[in-house]
Amino acid sequence: MYIAMNRFSVALENAADFEVLWLNRESHLDQMKGFVSFDMLKGPETDGVILYASHTVWENEQTFRDWTRSAQFRDAHKNAGQTGKLHMGHPSFEGFNAIQSFKAEARP
Template sequence: MYLAMNRFTVPLENAAEFEELWLSRDSKLHENPGFVEFHMLKGPEEDGAILYASHTIWETEEHFRAWTRSDSFRAAHARAGGSRKLHSGAPRFEGFAAIQKIAMPA
């Protein structure tokens, strides 16, 4: 399993628009080999900003890397440069390979 995460610091005045941008997008992630799931997380408010984290889970890091080179990736990020910047600074990318998994018994 590979988890790819981007963290965004969003000023309070942009939070509603930032959320709407994510909630209304036409994601094609499910069409990509190795894709498992996506989550957009809303974190704590601090100093007039809210921390958000988007993360995708992939079967392997190579599946994630293949997606970043795909037409699907380019289409998903086409609006990123064209809209008003809603977050402070650049998103912070973090990638993680799983070394252990504990789950509820089936």
């Protein structure tokens, strides 16, 4: 499993527009082989800035890399330069290969 995250610092006054943008965008992730799941996370507000993180899970790092080189990736990010004003600076990318993973057991 590979987890790809982008962290965004968003000024409080831009938070509502930032959330609308993410909630209404076409990600095209579901068209990609190896895609497992996506979450958009909202963190704490500190000094007028809210931390957000996009969180995708992939079968492995190669399927994530394939996504970043795909037409679907280009389509999903074609307007990214226009929305930079909603967050501060560039997103901060973090990628992780899982070395251990377990899930809660199913309960009757």
